[in-house]
Amino acid sequence: IHDAPFCRDSGCSPATCECGFFAGDTSQLRRILNPETGHVNPDEVAYIILEPIQGEGGYHVPSAAFMQEVADLCAQHDILLIADEIQSGLGRTGEFWASDGFPIEPDVICAAKGARVGATISSEDVFPGEKSRLSSTWGAGDLVDSMQGALTIDVIREQNLMDNATERGAQAKDALAEADIPNLIDIRGRGLMLAVEFDTKAQRDDVQEAAMKRGLLTLGCGHKTLRLLPPLDVREREIRMAVDLLAEAAESVA
CATH class of the missing domain: 3.40.640.10 (Type I PLP-dependent aspartate aminotransferase-like (Major domain))
Incomplete structure (x- = not known):
C-alpha cells in the first residue's frame, strides 16, 4: 500500500497547493x-x-x-x-x-x-x-x-431530499459564518456533510460537550473538527436552532 496526501483546500490549484499533493x-x-x-x-x-x-x-x-x-x-x-x-x-x-x-x-x-x-x-x-x-x-x-x-x-x-440537502447545507454554512462563533477557524462541507474546525483540539472537545448538554449532538473528526450531520429532511427552523445552540455552546467555553 502506498499513499499520497489528500487535498485539504477546495479552491487550490497546483500552484497554490499547501497539503503536499x-x-x-x-x-x-x-x-x-x-x-x-x-x-x-x-x-x-x-x-x-x-x-x-x-x-x-x-x-x-x-x-x-x-x-x-x-x-x-x-x-x-x-x-x-x-x-x-x-x-x-x-x-x-x-x-x-x-x-x-x-x-x-x-x-x-x-x-x-x-x-x-x-x-x-x-x-x-x-x-x-x-x-x-x-x-x-x-x-x-x-x-x-x-x-x-x-x-x-x-x-x-x-421527497427531493437531495435538493433539500443542498438548500439546507447552504443555509447552515451562511448561518455559521454570520454567527461569528469564537475560536472557529473554518466552515466546510458540501450539502449536509458539514463540519466546523476550531483552533485547538481542546476547544473542539469542550464545545462538543457543551453542545451535548444543550441537546445538540455532534461528532468529532480529524484533529480539531466537529461534524454536523443533520438528517436529509431537516427543516429551515431546525438548522437555525442547531446553529444557535452551537454558537451558545462555543460562547460558554470560549
Whole structure:
C-alpha cells in the first residue's frame, strides 16, 4: 500500500497547493507512478482508492484540480478507481454520490450507513461472476436491511431530499459564518456533510460537550473538527436552532 496526501483546500490549484499533493510541476501521485522514475510500476497497481470527500480525517472537500489529476492518472495507466462513499453517499452532499460532483468516474463504489447495508457496487466488467450475500462490519446485511435501503432510496428521490440537502447545507454554512462563533477557524462541507474546525483540539472537545448538554449532538473528526450531520429532511427552523445552540455552546467555553 502506498499513499499520497489528500487535498485539504477546495479552491487550490497546483500552484497554490499547501497539503503536499502537488509539488513543483507535478503531483506526488504522478511522481510515484512515473514509469521511468517512480517507485511503483503502474502496471502492477490493483486500484486507487479515495473518499470523494474526506470523512474521519476531517471532512475536507478536495479541489477540482486534485480530482482531475486522479482521473487523468487512472485513465493514463488504466487503473481502477474505488470511491469510498460510506459517509458521503446516498444524497448526503446534495448529489446521490459525492463522486457525481467531481471529474471522476469510479469503477467501484463502497456504500453503507444510509444504504442500511454494507454494499460494494460495480459493473460486471470489474467483478465478473460475483454474486452472493455478504455480511458487513457495520450492519447485518440481511433481506430486511436490504428492503430498508431500497425504501430509503425511494424516499430520497420522491421527497427531493437531495435538493433539500443542498438548500439546507447552504443555509447552515451562511448561518455559521454570520454567527461569528469564537475560536472557529473554518466552515466546510458540501450539502449536509458539514463540519466546523476550531483552533485547538481542546476547544473542539469542550464545545462538543457543551453542545451535548444543550441537546445538540455532534461528532468529532480529524484533529480539531466537529461534524454536523443533520438528517436529509431537516427543516429551515431546525438548522437555525442547531446553529444557535452551537454558537451558545462555543460562547460558554470560549
